[in-house]
Amino acid sequence: MGLAHLSLADVARLAGVSPATASRALNSRPEVAEATRARVLAVAREHHYVASPEASGLASRTTGRVAVVVPHLSRWFFGALLEGLEARLRRARLDVLLYHVPTRRDRHDFFERLPARRKVDAVVVLAFPVSEHEQARLAMMGVGIVAAGGQVAAFPHVCIDDHAAARQAVDHLLFLGHRRIAMIEAVDPESAEWRDGMGRTTGYHEALAEAGVAPDPDLVVTVPWGEQHGADAMSRLLGLRVPPTAVYAHSDEVAAGALATIRRAGLRVPQDVSVIGIDDHPVAALLDLTTVAQPVREQGEAAGQLVVDLVAGRQVAPAAPVPTRLVVRGSTGPPRQADAGR
Structure with missing residues (x-):
């Protein structure tokens, strides 16, 4: 049938x-x-x-309920995003039904079950890829769908421009005089087909190309998200015959791990190696880490407003880009004179 x-x-x-x-x-x-x-x-x-x-x-x-689908609960980014979203929905008297989907199997089960129940007014997807099949399952529900924190899809979404954020970070290092710039690229093993920060990768390559810096595959290390993975990646970079004078990390957590390895190796930051991240994680200021800040909680609130408008039957914009800004601290500086132009 x-x-x-x-x-x-x-x-x-x-x-x-x-x-x-x-x-x-x-x-x-x-x-x-x-x-x-x-x-x-x-x-x-x-x-x-x-x-x-x-x-x-x-x-x-209406049901007065909103389904929120999130792949991680322990990471700061997702917690801050969820906090802003929940606060806005609570003010609108909308309850949150939280669905934790840390694995592909969990995501598959969620998308297969939800349309048959149809017990919410809207679905919010927080920072993970939604395939065409999954989008079709969501569309079957006939309710508002919103994404926040990195997902660009065929429904309204709130996110930063990852490509622009990468350019802010790498252009800063180039402006300081660095040419041998490494990238620690972070990926989610559960979403290997969709790299969380793909724009953060293309921005790095574009900035170097525009500066006339030839690409060096040895300077790109790909690891899962997390501090320890950042530390391990930095160990590989320091083991190169000619180590980088600066490192651009996809996130502040990854950058924190890199900082730890550099200091354990007896090197100075930024005199020997400069480090920059993205996010402005709460620990970034304590680590004196230069970063590209994004307003995470505000993205959650903006996504919540999209939900409120959709439930009320109001028109919403297909995308709500959120600006980022460079925050210069003590982890970046010019390369040593002997390394300049290397």
């Missing part, structure tokens, strides 16, 4: 229950036995059933 033809009565018949029970199961009502709910949801998933407004009773009211 096709997607367009399956009704609530059909779901009920295939699951062996009454239409009223099927409706209660699809709307997660507590009076439905777990085994019955599982059977109804399995039928709905198998036949790609999406509850109509008439069947679910949503035509004349």
Whole structure:
């Protein structure tokens, strides 16, 4: 039976229950036995059933709930983004249903289950890739969809321009006189097909090319996100026959790991090696780390405003770019005279 033809009565018949029970199961009502709910949801998933407004009773009211899908809870960036989002939704009296999807399997299960339940007014995706298939599953729900923190997709989103942020960072190092500039590129192993900071990579290569600096593959190290991975990457860079005079890291956490390795090696920052990151993580100021700051909590609030507008039926812009700014601290400086132009 096709997607367009399956009704609530059909779901009920295939699951062996009454239409009223099927409706209660699809709307997660507590009076439905777990085994019955599982059977109804399995039928709905198998036949790609999406509850109509008439069947679910949503035509004349909203649920007052917003689904927020997040891949990481322990990282500062996601916590700050979620904090801003939740604060704006709370002011609008919208409750948050949090879905933690740290692995590909978790994401797959979420996108397969959610359309059949249709128990929210909107879905917010926080900083992870949404495939075409997943976008189609979201579209089946007929509710507002918003992304925040890096996802550029076919629905409204709030993010910084990662390419521009990379240019701010690398252009700063070039302005100081550095030419042998390394990049520690960070990727999410669970999203290898979509590099979180792809713009942060292309911006690096573009800045060097415009400055007439020939590319050196040895100066690019790709690692997962995190301080320890940044430290390991810096060890590899210091082991080169001609180490870099400056390092550009995709994030401040990665840069923090690089700083630790440099200092353990007995080198001085920035006299021997300059380091710059992106984000302006709360520890960046304590580490005296030069960085490109992005307003993370504000991005969450802006995404929350998009949700409020969508739920209210108002028009929203397809993209809401957020500006970044260079914050110069003590971790960057000119290269030593002997290394200048190297």
